[in-house]
Amino acid sequence: MPEVVVVGAGPAGSITALLLARAGVPVRLLDRDIFPRDKLCGDTLNPGAWALLSALGLTPPIARVARPLHGMVVTGPGRARVEGGYGPGLYGMALRRRVLDALLVEAAAQAGVIVETGVRVEAPVLEGPRVTGVRVTHGGRAHVLPADLVVAADGRHSRLAFGLGLSRFAARPQRWAYGATYTGVAGLGDHGEMHIRTDGYVGIAPLPDGTANVCAVREWRRGGAPLRGDVLAAALTADAALAGRFVHAERRGSVSVLGPLAVDARAAGVPGLLLAGDAAGFVDPMTGDGMRFAIRGAELAAEGALRELGTGQPGWAWLTAARQREFGGKWRINRALRGLVASPAGVRCVAALAAGWSAPLSPLIALAGDVPVARRIAAEQGWRG
Ligand SMILES: Cc1cc2nc3c(=O)[nH]c(=O)nc-3n(C[C@H](O)[C@H](O)[C@H](O)COP(=O)(O)OP(=O)(O)OC[C@H]3O[C@@H](n4cnc5c(N)ncnc54)[C@H](O)[C@@H]3O)c2cc1C
Numbered sequence: 297m298p299e300v301v302v303v304g305a306g307p308a309g310s311i312t313a314l315l316l317a318r319a320g321v322p323v324r325l326l327d328r329d330i331f332p333r334d335k336l337c338g339d340t341l342n343p344g345a346w347a348l349l350s351a352l353g354l355t356p357p358i359a360r361v362a363r364p365l366h367g368m369v370v371t372g373p374g375r376a377r378v379e380g381g382y383g384p385g386l387y388g389m390a391l392r393r394r395v396l397d398a399l400l401v402e403a404a405a406q407a408g409v410i411v412e413t414g415v416r417v418e419a420p421v422l423e424g425p426r427v428t429g430v431r432v433t434h435g436g437r438a439h440v441l442p443a444d445l446v447v448a449a450d451g452r453h454s455r456l457a458f459g460l461g462l463s464r465f466a467a468r469p470q471r472w473a474y475g476a477t478y479t480g481v482a483g484l485g486d487h488g489e490m491h492i493r494t495d496g497y498v499g500i501a502p503l504p505d506g507t508a509n510v511c512a513v514r515e516w517r518r519g520g521a522p523l524r525g526d527v528l529a530a531a532l533t534a535d536a537a538l539a540g541r542f543v544h545a546e547r548r549g550s551v552s553v554l555g556p557l558a559v560d561a562r563a564a565g566v567p568g569l570l571l572a573g574d575a576a577g578f579v580d581p582m583t584g585d586g587m588r589f590a591i592r593g594a595e596l597a598a599e600g601a602l603r604e605l606g607t608g609q610p611g612w613a614w615l616t617a618a619r620q621r622e623f624g625g626k627w628r629i630n631r632a633l634r635g636l637v638a639s640p641a642g643v644r645c646v647a648a649l650a651a652g653w654s655a656p657l658s659p660l661i662a663l664a665g666d667v668p669v670a671r672r673i674a675a676e677q678g679w680r681g
Contacts, residue, residue, distance in 0.1 A: 299324065300601055301430060301443035302409075303417045303456060305331065307587055308573025309449030310400035310409075311352070311594035312601070317407040319602055324441070325401070325409050326432065328416040332398040336475045336552040338499045338584055339509040340365060340488050341396075342388045344666020345588040347673040348595075357399050362391035363504040367487045368584075368661045371537060372647030373494060378654040379487065380661030386670050388488065390501045390509070420446065420456050420569060427568035430456070445601050446569045449594070452559050454575035462571065463561040469638050471496070472555030473581060474528040475511035477503070477548045482541040484508055488584065491538060492647075494640035497582055498531055498538065507548065513557070513581065515638060526551065557581065558634075564619050565600070565612030572597035576619065579627060580634040583664040589623060592669075596622065629663065 302313040305327035313325040341349070341362075349355050365388040367381035382388065405411045414434065421429040421440055429442040448456035457463035484502035491498045496514040503509055512531035528551050532542045561577035564570060573590040596618050604611035636642045650657055662668075 299443055300445045300447060300605075301326065301441055302447040302449055303430060304448070304450035304454075304573070304575065305329075305401050305404070305411065305413070306335065306397055306449060306451060306573060306590065307400055308575070308590040308594045308597070309447070310397070310404045311591055312447050312449055312572050312597045313409040314352075314400075314404040314407045315595060315598035316601060317404065317409045319598070321602070321605065323409045324443075325404055325411045326415045326417060326430075326441075327401075327413050330413045331401050332394045334552070335393040335397060336473060336511070336554045337393045337509075337586075338475075338488070338501055338511050338581060339392055339503060340388055340390050340501045340584055341587050342585055342665040343382050343386045344585065344669035345591055346387065346389055347670040348588065348591045351673050351677055354400070354403055357403075358389065358391065358396060361395055361399075361504060362389040363486075363502060364388070365390050365486060365488050365501070368490060368665065369485075369487045370490045370492065370657065370661065372492050372650055373644060374647050374651055376647035376650040376654075378650055378657040378661065380658040382662065382665055382667055382670075385674070386667060388665060390488070390503055392503065392509075417450065417455060419459055425567055427460075427566060445604055447572055447597050447601060448569060448575045449572040449597070450575055452554075452557070452574040452578045454571070456569065457561060457571055457575045460566055460569070462563055462566065463559050463575065463577065465556050466558035466560045469558055469580075469634065470516045470555070471513050471557045471580070472516060472527075472553060473511055473513050473557060474531075474551050474553050475509065476528055476551045478508050478510050478542070478545045479506070479548055480545040481508040481510070482544065490582065490584075491535070492582075492637055492643060493535065494643050496531070497637060498535070499581070499584070508545075511581070516555075563612060564597075564615040565610075567610040567612065570597045570600050570604070570612055570615050579630040582633060582637060583630050585626070585630070585664060585666055588666045588669065592622060593619065626663075626666075633664075
């Protein structure tokens with residue numbers, strides 16, 4: 297029986313591995329970290345991501361430790377504020393990635409996946425144009441792990457995708473994210489929050505234990521002063537609308553920093569290797585839909601892997617086309633929003649419009665939340681929330 301090696305046990309890797317194991321394929325899931333581990337993220341699953349997890353039967357243990365989110369509040373400079381609900385029976389969830397990812401790894405193990413943590417993948421092994429395994433280090437020792445197929449789900453800065461020339465950091469924008477957990481934030485509700493300003497944005501998510509996930513994203517302009525210092529604290533204290541809510545807030549733990557954020561991928565694999573999740577490209581965290589791409593991308597990668605194992609024909613071209621078909625429309629919207637936020641004049645203009653007339657922006661909140669995906673799954677499976 298052929299063996300698949302999945303690299304990276306984030307949501308994309310765990311779910312790809314789980315689906316292959318459910319299909320009867322022997323799978324080894326590798327991660328450099330030991331779980332549970334922290335991961336910088338906004339800590340929200342939008343309704344589309346939640347519906348996908350539900351359709352896979354993975355939500356019961358997650359729902360017990362997550363906090364439902366019924367919509368988003370988006371604010372801009374000045375008085376601009378739009379509140380959009382996801383609609384009856386539809387919601388997203390907020391929970392720490394530390395908790396979510398460990399639950400998904402556990403689900404993969406229960407499905408029969410061999411999970412090996414503390415294993416760092418260094419490079420692909422190539423025979424001609426075909427990937428035939430990975431080079432790993434484990435406990436200070438290096439060795440080669442052969443595989444009939446490799447799935448690279450090792451995140452934005454994927455060693456495998458970058459190493460094979462499939463992905464690279466986008467030339468623009470050059471954005472960095474700064475995130476931490478805060479206690480004592482005033483005014484948290486049952487909505488996620490996105491506060492867009494002329495110099496970047498701040499996302500806030502209320503977590504199940506009453507704390508808040510707070511992430512600021514800032515652009516580094518070539519030739520400008522490098523971003524340093526406590527950017528997150530500065531983003532909160534300098535913001536007239538947010539500062540008051542953080543008067544009694546305290547940061548718990550250190551600030552995590554990640555960047556540059558945007559990664560472009562030219563294809564979803566090569567013979568013998570397929571990409572899943574952020575390893576296959578990342579637009580921007582503003583729309584809060586990376587997990588939906590990761591989960592659905594995992595389903596597509598598992599299907600591509602089964603095709604390649606079944607036919608002997610490389611599955612990467614099929615996967616590239618399938619991802620474009622499924623995600624192309626949303627990627628275009630996300631890139632347009634990313635471009636808009638990069639323009640202070642654009643942000644001011646939309647904020648001025650929204651202050652007087654917010655109706656056209658509510659459908660955008662539903663779209664960002666992948667509500668159409670959630671509705672379709674609900675209709676197909678008789679699923680409600
Ligand atoms: C600031 C920020 C906020 C975000 N907020 C949200 C949000 O609220 N909602 C949302 O849906 N999305 C959000 N996203 C996007 C989301 O975090 C990603 O899309 C998601 O984590 C992708 O999952 P993944 O499994 O592809 O990658 P990851 O979650 O990054 O997992 C990759 C795994 O690979 C492992 N790995 C990496 N390199 C190696 C190696 N060499 N060897 C072995 N293992 C390796 C890592 O340890 C990790 O466990 C946000 C992103 C950022 C940056």
